[in-house]
Amino acid sequence: xxxxxxxxxxxxxxxxxxxxxxxxxxxxxxxxxxxxxxxxxxxxxxxxxxxxxxxxxxxxxxxxxxxxxxxxxxxxxxxxxxxxxxxxxxxxxxxxxxxxxxxxxxxxxxxxxxxxxxxxxxxxxxxxxxxxxxxxxxxxxxxxxxxxxxxxxxxxxxxxxxxxxxxxxxxxxxxxxxxxxxxxxxxxxxxxxxxxxxxxxxxxxxxxxxxxxxxxxxxxxxxxxxxxxxxxxxxxxxxxxxxxxxxxxxxxxxxxxxxxxxxxxxxxxxxxxxxxxxxxxxxxxxxxxxxxxxxxxxxxxxxxxxxxxxxxxxxxxxxx
Amino acid sequence: xxxxxxxxxxxxxxxxxxxxxxxxxxxxxxxxxxxxxxxxxxxxxxxxxxxxxxxxxxxxxxxxxxxxxxxxxxxxxxxxxxxxxxxxxxxxxxxxxxxxxxxxxxxxxxxxxxxxxxxxxxxxxxxxxxxxxxxxxxxxxxxxxxxxxxxxxxxxxxxxxxxxxxxxxxxxxxxxxxxxxxxxxxxxxxxxxxxxxxxxxxxxxxxxxxxxxxxxxxxxxxxxxxxxxxxxxxxxxxxxxxxxxxxxxxxxxxxxxxxxxxxxxxxxxxxxxxxxxxxxxxxxxxxxxxxxxxxxxxxxxxxxxxxxxxxxxxxxxxxx
Numbered sequence: 001x002x003x004x005x006x007x008x009x010x011x012x013x014x015x016x017x018x019x020x021x022x023x024x025x026x027x028x029x030x031x032x033x034x035x036x037x038x039x040x041x042x043x044x045x046x047x048x049x050x051x052x053x054x055x056x057x058x059x060x061x062x063x064x065x066x067x068x069x070x071x072x073x074x075x076x077x078x079x080x081x082x083x084x085x086x087x088x089x090x091x092x093x094x095x096x097x098x099x100x101x102x103x104x105x106x107x108x109x110x111x112x113x114x115x116x117x118x119x120x121x122x123x124x125x126x127x128x129x130x131x132x133x134x135x136x137x138x139x140x141x142x143x144x145x146x147x148x149x150x151x152x153x154x155x156x157x158x159x160x161x162x163x164x165x166x167x168x169x170x171x172x173x174x175x176x177x178x179x180x181x182x183x184x185x186x187x188x189x190x191x192x193x194x195x196x197x198x199x200x201x202x203x204x205x206x207x208x209x210x211x212x213x214x215x216x217x218x219x220x221x222x223x224x225x226x227x228x229x230x231x232x233x234x235x236x237x238x239x240x241x242x243x244x245x246x247x248x249x250x251x252x253x254x255x256x257x258x259x260x261x262x263x264x265x266x267x268x269x270x271x272x273x274x275x276x277x278x279x280x281x282x283x284x285x286x287x288x289x290x291x292x293x294x295x296x297x298x299x300x301x302x303x304x305x306x307x308x309x310x311x312x313x314x315x316x317x318x319x320x
Numbered sequence: 321x322x323x324x325x326x327x328x329x330x331x332x333x334x335x336x337x338x339x340x341x342x343x344x345x346x347x348x349x350x351x352x353x354x355x356x357x358x359x360x361x362x363x364x365x366x367x368x369x370x371x372x373x374x375x376x377x378x379x380x381x382x383x384x385x386x387x388x389x390x391x392x393x394x395x396x397x398x399x400x401x402x403x404x405x406x407x408x409x410x411x412x413x414x415x416x417x418x419x420x421x422x423x424x425x426x427x428x429x430x431x432x433x434x435x436x437x438x439x440x441x442x443x444x445x446x447x448x449x450x451x452x453x454x455x456x457x458x459x460x461x462x463x464x465x466x467x468x469x470x471x472x473x474x475x476x477x478x479x480x481x482x483x484x485x486x487x488x489x490x491x492x493x494x495x496x497x498x499x500x501x502x503x504x505x506x507x508x509x510x511x512x513x514x515x516x517x518x519x520x521x522x523x524x525x526x527x528x529x530x531x532x533x534x535x536x537x538x539x540x541x542x543x544x545x546x547x548x549x550x551x552x553x554x555x556x557x558x559x560x561x562x563x564x565x566x567x568x569x570x571x572x573x574x575x576x577x578x579x580x581x582x583x584x585x586x587x588x589x590x591x592x593x594x595x596x597x598x599x600x601x602x603x604x605x606x607x608x609x610x611x612x613x614x615x616x617x618x619x620x621x622x623x624x625x626x627x628x629x630x631x632x633x634x635x636x637x638x639x640x
Contacts, residue, residue, distance in 0.1 A: 036447070038450075039459075039460070039461070047462075051461070051462055056461050056462035056463060056464045057461065057464075057466070058459075058461065058466050058468065060461060060462070061459070061461040086443075086447055086450075088441070088443060088447045088448075088450035088451045088454065089447070089450050091450065091451060091454040091455075091468065091469075092450040092451070092453045092454035092459050092468055093454070093459060093461075093466075093468055094422065094454065094466065094467070094468030094469055095415070095418055095419055095422055095468075097454070097468065098415055098418050099415055102414070102415055120441070120442065120443055120477075121408070121440070122440065122477065123406075123408060123440055124505060124506060124507035124573075125507060127356075127406055127408045127409070128408075130358075130406075130408035130409050130411065130412040131408045131411060131412070133412045134408065134411040134412035134413070134414065134417070135411075139359075139378075139381070139412050139413060140359070141359070141371070141376050141377065141378065141380060141381040141413075142367075142371055142376035142380070143376060144376045144377075146377070146378050146413075146414065147414070148378065148411065148412055148413055148414030148415075148417065149411075149414055157440075157442065157477050157479055158479070158513065159477055159478070159479040159502060159505075159513060159514065160502075160505050160507055160509070160510055161507070161509035161510055161511065161512030161513055161514070162509040162512055163507050163508055163509040164507065164509070182479060182480075185444060185479075185480050186444060187444035187445060187480055187481070187483050187484065188483055189480070189481035189482040189483040189484070190480055190481055191481065192481030192482055192530070193478065193479060193481055193523065193526065193527065194479065194481070196516075196518040196523065196526065197518060197519075198516040198517065198518060198523075199517075203513065203516065203518075203523070206513065206516065207513065210512070253444075
């Protein structure tokens with residue numbers, strides 16, 4: 001395994017945030033496909049083939065999700081600027097799952113896709129530095145350096161404060177990569193701590209202000225490479241947070257399967273029609289299971305995903 | 321790779337929290353060794369050997385940290401109840417690093433050590449469920465089930481609220497495992513969000529109350545299998561949190577290298593002398609680099625680690 005890679009993100013001295021913005025503009029598609037493969041999403045014929053080759057093993061499961069991903073990528077890469085593999089869905093299959101994650105990252109990059117590693121890491125300084133090196137940077141081994149996972153962006157948890165975030169920003173600066181810091185998450189109980197009022201202001205807003213501050217010093221062309229995550233399920237909060245962080249790209253999960261609609265997405269965008277990228281995972285990768293796309297059949301699941309991507313892009317364009 | 325494992329934690333119907341408490345009592349040692357190997361901690365002769373065998377590669381680096389760990393485990397396992405590998409230190413070396421992590425977890429378990437995976441995962445419900453399955457539970461593949469990483473405990477980040485925590489608790493209940501939820505972390509900027517006052521009460525206390533609530537419904541014999549993390553560097557807060565969570569085991573990082581002293585540790589323990597387990601990482605695994613243990617020489621680094629463990633245990637016993 002030779003991972004003594006070149007820094008492809010440095011082409012033209014451009015930060016990956018600029019590439020992301022340019023791709024979104026060019027495709028007129030502020031969307032990202034969440035590659036979060038549950039084994040239950042993978043069509044029977046793929047599972048069967050992988051398990052007959054590798055047996056009922058972690059390797060078999062990992063091969064099935066990789067084959068599933070690959071076909072979806074092959075049918076959608078030309079429509080979308082980015083993908084967001086959720087590492088937990090791979091990590092549940094242990095080492096073979098992590099290998100499938102890495103294969104997925106590499107394959108997406110080979111297709112020119114921007115890869116947002118949804119890893120939600122975050123720790124004390126020295127530990128965050130190791131995560132940053134592993135996911136966005138390069139680690140020194142003797143006289144050589146190697147990229148461990150080599151995503152373009154990573155999602156990061158802010159609970160530990162600045163010194164848990166800064167090592168990520170440092171690596172982003174060196175490697176022209178980026179992060180999305182969790183501000184307001186899409187899940188039902190996200191308010192339990194994130195909505196608590198601190199001097200009359202919710203905690204998520206306080207985190208948002210910090211993100212804006214970190215971001216102001218780390219700008220690409222028009223947007224910072226310190227982005228944030230705000231769930232589509234909380235549009236009122238999205239509206240406030242858009243103003244708190246004008247130069248911050250917002251990664252918006254929760255559209256589709258989690259309940260967010262296109263109508264609710266407008267506040268996440270700036271006047272320039274930029275500033276947000278909307279994720280759909282299940283709604284795309286398991287589209288063939290929906291009545292709407294059932295006509296494709298499970299054999300043509302990736303065509304169903306393509307149709308779902310086209311519909312999603314159209315839906316989101318409709319808000320402008 | 322056959323990981324179709326038996327549930328070793330179920331022996332005697334006992335939760336792993338009971339095993340941990342019993343081992344702490346038996347050894348009179350409320351300590352955990354943090355297996356957080358930076359390549360710079362690994363003595364030259366080990367690095368040289370691994371790199372000459374595997375080249376200057378991620379595999380070479382991973383082999384070096386694994387050999388380093390193994391020797392430290394071999395010299396300390398009989399003194400300590402538990403280890404806490406920090407997964408970031410492995411993740412930085414990509415897939416080969418993750419394999420070294422898994423080897424370390426398995427080897428520690430073969431020595432009868434309780435393994436606390438310091439993974440600080442946490443996400444929305446369905447994603448936390450995948451992490452929980454991957455680290456503490458078993459994933460279904462066809463007619464079989466497999467444990468991906470199979471630690472005994474995992475550390476968990478609470479920023480996403482109850483529905484990010486509950487899937488972990490569910491798996492713990494099924495598999496007799498446990499978690500430690502971040503409440504107040506040891507790093508300098510932990511207060512940035514964690515100390516913010518919510519109705520006059522710091523956020524970490526609110527999180528602590530939640531942990532106590534989750535824990536009350538998920539008890540081992542005398543302590544809950546929903547534990548928490550409170551840094552040794554904030555003893556005044558430790559004192560308050562001890563009272564907020566009387567049945568919660570506190571994992572206490574920050575002793576030694578990060579600045580926490582034995583004097584500051586008393587408030588983390590209950591009257592029964594239990595309720596806390598103190599971690600030291602660098603202070604133990606890189607002991608040979610300290611003047612105090614320099615006499616061992618880098619060849620005998622693991623003996624230096626053993627001496628440092630003995631000193632740490634003595635230091636902590638002195639507070640009772």
